[in-house]
Amino acid sequence: MDKPLTLLNHIAPSFPVPTLHLHDQVQTLDQKLTINGPSKLSGHVHISGSKNSSLAILAATLCCSGTTKLRDVPNLSDTRAMGSILSSLSAEVEVSGDEVLINADGVSCVEPCRDRVKEIRGGFFVIGPLLARFGEAAVALPGGCDIGSRPVDLFMRGLRALGAIVELRDGKVEARVRNGRRLVAGKFRLDYPSVGATETLMMAACLADGVTILSNVAKEPEVIDLAHFLNNSGAHIEGAGSSKIRILGQSQLHGTECTITPDRIEAGTFLLAAAITRSCINISPVFPSHISSLVHKLQTAGCRIRRSGRDSLEVSAVCENGDRVFRGFNVTTSPFPGFPTDLQPQTMALLTTCNGLSRVEESVFERRMTHVQELQKLGARIDLSGSRALIYGKEKASCFLFPSALVGSELTAMDLRGGAALVLAGLAAEGRTEISAAGHIYRGYEDIDRKLAGLGADIQISSSTASVLA
Numbered sequence: 001m002d003k004p005l006t007l008l009n010h011i012a013p014s015f016p017v018p019t020l021h022l023h024d025q026v027q028t029l030d031q032k033l034t035i036n037g038p039s040k041l042s043g044h045v046h047i048s049g050s051k052n053s054s055l056a057i058l059a060a061t062l063c064c065s066g067t068t069k070l071r072d073v074p075n076l077s078d079t080r081a082m083g084s085i086l087s088s089l090s091a092e093v094e095v096s097g098d099e100v101l102i103n104a105d106g107v108s109c110v111e112p113c114r115d116r117v118k119e120i121r122g123g124f125f126v127i128g129p130l131l132a133r134f135g136e137a138a139v140a141l142p143g144g145c146d147i148g149s150r151p152v153d154l155f156m157r158g159l160r161a162l163g164a165i166v167e168l169r170d171g172k173v174e175a176r177v178r179n180g181r182r183l184v185a186g187k188f189r190l191d192y193p194s195v196g197a198t199e200t201l202m203m204a205a206c207l208a209d210g211v212t213i214l215s216n217v218a219k220e221p222e223v224i225d226l227a228h229f230l231n232n233s234g235a236h237i238e239g240a241g242s243s244k245i246r247i248l249g250q251s252q253l254h255g256t257e258c259t260i261t262p263d264r265i266e267a268g269t270f271l272l273a274a275a276i277t278r279s280c281i282n283i284s285p286v287f288p289s290h291i292s293s294l295v296h297k298l299q300t301a302g303c304r305i306r307r308s309g310r311d312s313l314e315v316s317a318v319c320e321n322g323d324r325v326f327r328g329f330n331v332t333t334s335p336f337p338g339f340p341t342d343l344q345p346q347t348m349a350l351l352t353t354c355n356g357l358s359r360v361e362e363s364v365f366e367r368r369m370t371h372v373q374e375l376q377k378l379g380a381r382i383d384l385s386g387s388r389a390l391i392y393g394k395e396k397a398s399c400f401l402f403p404s405a406l407v408g409s410e411l412t413a414m415d416l417r418g419g420a421a422l423v424l425a426g427l428a429a430e431g432r433t434e435i436s437a438a439g440h441i442y443r444g445y446e447d448i449d450r451k452l453a454g455l456g457a458d459i460q461i462s463s464s465t466a467s468v469l470a
């Protein structure tokens with residue numbers, strides 16, 4: 001373990017932190033997206049690196065001595081916030097395009113900027129590496145999209161299983177190793193396969209003394225991406241992607257180079273954009289196995305999806321009989337490899353344009369249905385009861401015309417994926433759709449307006465404060 005820092009003597013510096021050079025532009029919440037539909041899309045779209053892999057791996061760089069180089073880090077407000085969090089700990093963070101260099105050897109503080117941690121859920125993940133490498137950490141309860149209660153009990157219990165003393169005090173979690181020694185390996189079974197808790201405990205266990213076994217862990221591709229990164233940094237992790245992970249702790253990890261995996265949720269959102277506009281597009285890079293649950297549903301609906309290269313997919317949303325009739329389908333979200341909660345709102349937007357009755361059930365987050373009332377403003381017929389929605393699609397008789405019954409309107413993005421659902425619906429709707437609070441969407445979609453415009457959509461972004469310098 002590096003020399004322990006004393007919590008009370010190391011308070012996070014106030015913001016803005018000047019050492020950070022993360023990308024030029026910042027999207028602000030009050031931005032507005034205007035879409036004139038209906039759109040027809042064609043061509044190829046490039047998929048950016050994964051937001052959620054980037055957030056976890058940026059946190060994990062705190063475990064490493066020396067410099068780490070990350071490639072394909074997307075320029076998003078969430079990744080910029082994570083960069084600020086690292087800077088607030090006195091880590092050096094330098095950005096050049098989509099490459100980020102991080103060196104955490106100069107970390108002199110174990111309490112990241114509270115305001116930044118309150119912006120993103122991923123900010124809380126630094127508690128694992130800080131505790132494991134520096135012996136203590138004090139991290140504010142995290143923020144992120146308002147989609148449910150999102151507690152941190154599994155993180156706290158898991159860190160205690162590794163020998164830490166962990167307390168919740170004044171809205172922050174304070175954790176320290178006993179007697180200034182290292183974390184000790186342990187066995188911990190998660191009650192629920194939480195992605196963030198799995199990742200945080202994996203990072204902590206990499207620097208613990210002995211062999212840690214984590215069971216009922218998350219199997220998401222982002223967990224595998226993080227394990228690859230840590231193993232390339234000298235960690236010994238086995239089983240990532242299965243429900244049990246075994247970690248042989250090391251006394252230290254070293255800097256490395258890593259390319260972030262393509263964003264499966266962005267890829268899925270573009271497949272859905274093609275489907276809802278009954279268009280044909282190509283997307284790459286993408287790992288089809290990461291989005292197989294969506295691909296299967298889209299094929300059931302009537303979409304043709306085929307591999308058009310090693311890491312590319314072509315989606316053709318024209319049915320085999322030549323018309324544009326799509327059958328509705330049912331979706332229940334669940335942890336990977338189940339249907340991703342992060343694609344549920346966008347899928348619901350598609351279902352409003354399909355034939356027949358569809359059912360959507362959200363089982364991961366309890367408040368991830370705020371897009372329903374916005375879709376209703378476009379004319380979508382949806383009955384909502386708690387986390388279950390019934391979507392009444394179109395009648396067969398009218399389906400040979402452009403299939404959407406949606407009509408443009410003024411909408412508000414309530415959260416990231418719900419906001420993306422409104423963009424998709426706006427592409428399909430007749431007339432002008434204006435989406436305010438569009439900054440939510442830029443938390444997770446790099447250049448979404450430019451990418452859609454490149455495919456032929458009539459979409460503009462505007463704001464009185466437009467974009468401001470970081």
Ligand code: EPU
Binds near residue numbers: 153196197
């Ligand atoms: N949970 C607990 N206790 C905990 C942790 C989680 O009860 O200590 C519960 C949550 O309340 C929730 C469920 O477990 O009901 C799943 O939450 P999980 O911890 O798996 O999610 P997360 O780590 O907070 C990540 C992504 C989310 C994505 C989920 C599920 C990041 C930064 N965020 O969140 O991404 O929806 O996994 O796949 O990795 C997004 O990108 O839009 C997004 C919200």
